[in-house]
Amino acid sequence: MSNKVKIQTTQDGSPTLYSSTYDQTYHNPGGAVAESRHVFFERSGLEDQLKQDDPITILEVGFGTGLNLLLTMDRHLAHGERQPIHFHSVEQDPIQTNIARELDFTPFLEHGTALDLLPGIFENLHDGYNKFSFWDQFDFTLFKGAFEDYHPDKLKADFIFHDAFSPDVNPELWTGETFEKLASLCSRKAVLTTYCAASAARGAMCWAGWTVARAPGALGKREMTVASLDASKIEAMGLEQVNNERLAHRYEIEDFD
Numbered sequence: 001m002s003n004k005v006k007i008q009t010t011q012d013g014s015p016t017l018y019s020s021t022y023d024q025t026y027h028n029p030g031g032a033v034a035e036s037r038h039v040f041f042e043r044s045g046l047e048d049q050l051k052q053d054d055p056i057t058i059l060e061v062g063f064g065t066g067l068n069l070l071l072t073m074d075r076h077l078a079h080g081e082r083q084p085i086h087f088h089s090v091e092q093d094p095i096q097t098n099i100a101r102e103l104d105f106t107p108f109l110e111h112g113t114a115l116d117l118l119p120g121i122f123e124n125l126h127d128g129y130n131k132f133s134f135w136d137q138f139d140f141t142l143f144k145g146a147f148e149d150y151h152p153d154k155l156k157a158d159f160i161f162h163d164a165f166s167p168d169v170n171p172e173l174w175t176g177e178t179f180e181k182l183a184s185l186c187s188r189k190a191v192l193t194t195y196c197a198a199s200a201a202r203g204a205m206c207w208a209g210w211t212v213a214r215a216p217g218a219l220g221k222r223e224m225t226v227a228s229l230d231a232s233k234i235e236a237m238g239l240e241q242v243n244n245e246r247l248a249h250r251y252e253i254e255d256f257d
Contacts, residue, residue, distance in 0.1 A: 004094040007102055010034075011219075011246035015103050017065060017095065022169045025098045026064045028195070030219035033108045035195065036067050038218035039162045041075075043226055044193040045237070048076045049158075055084040059157035059185060061173060062164040063091035063142060066118050073134065082136050088157070090143045090150050097122040147173060147181075157221055159185040162194035167201050176251060179208035189230045197223035203251030206244040213239035 005017040005026075012031030019026065041047040049056055050072070060068055069087055076085055100119045106112055115133060118169040125144050129152075132140040143150050160182055164173035174196070182192065192210065194201070197217065202225055205212045211228040211251070213234045217224040228234050234241060250256060 003095075005095060005099060007099065010217060010252070012065075014105060014108055015065075017099070021164070022165045024165055024169060027067070028219050028221070032047060032067060032176075033071070033105065035218040036071055039193050039195050039224055040068055040159075040163070041071065043215050043224065044159055044191045046072075046159050046191075047075070050083075051079055053083050055086070057086040057155070057157045058088065058159045058161065059155065059182070060087070060089040060161040060163060061147060061182070063089040063094065063160075064163065065095065066100065066121060067105065068161055068163065069121075069140060070105055070109065070118060071136065073117070074109045074111050074136055075137075077111040077113065081135055082191075083137060085138045087138070087140045088143070088152065089141070090147050092144070092146050094122055094125055094144060139202075147178065152185065153237070155185045156190075158190050160186055160190060160192040162192055162196070166196065167198055169176070174198075174204055176204040176207040179205045179210060183209055183229055189233050191233065192227040194225050195221070197221075197225055199247065200251065200256035201225070202242055203247040203256060206242070206248035207251040211235070211241060212244055212247070213241045215239055218256050 003018045007015050008018050010016050010029050010032045012034045014031040014033040016025050016027040072087060097119050100122045105115055109115055127144050129214050130142045164170050167174040202212050205227050210229060212227045213233040214223050215226045226239055
């Protein structure tokens with residue numbers, strides 16, 4: 001599927017893309033950067049981890065504009081490139097290089113170096129694994145293809161960014177099988193975050209063995225979702241768990257009409 005996009009400016013001044021194919025924007029119209037920081041950095045605990053020295057492995061479902069990678073690279077540079085970071089992402093339909101060149105996140109980054117690298121990522125991508133090395137302590141792998149064809153070797157992610165288009169238009173990335181596969185690609189204490197608060201998506205996570213919790217959403221959105229395979233991790237974050245057993249059962253009997 002060819003994804004037709006055009007650039008739009010969100011309310012915090014940061015750019016996003018509108019997809020006519022999916023009839024959705026890639027980010028919250030209230031603020032692309034604000035949403036990403038809230039959902040994937042603040043609520044997950046990643047922001048604090050990026051100030052430490054321990055290695056971090058991130059797996060993102062839906063590379064999109066590359067914003068989450070840019071924000072991670074920017075924090076890495078801001079903290080002196082102290083820790084090894086391994087960033088993995090999956091994208092079936094990457095944007096064109098000329099679109100990437102027009103995405104200006106400069107006002108939101110401390111280090112423009114990260115933004116300068118973005119267009120080069122989209123150039124000459126081939127199907128499968130595309131590997132990049134940024135600085136001594138930061139590497140990036142972009143898998144161009146469907147998530148169902150993604151089978152990385154020995155990946156154990158510490159953080160999962162589930163950033164696909166919504167379940168209404170991209171249902172295959174919100175199934176129990178998808179979250180079961182993600183569970184196999186992460187460490188036991190990994191944290192998964194997503195902007196989505198749909199009961200069916202949460203039910204799929206619960207069915208796949210994740211402990212799921214509510215968290216305040218970004219930019220006035222009432223809720224988002226945080227999950228981990230380790231219930232104690234969710235408890236330590238002080239978040240309110242959903243009724244995991246009930247939602248898993250509802251998912252199993254397809255009771256989300």
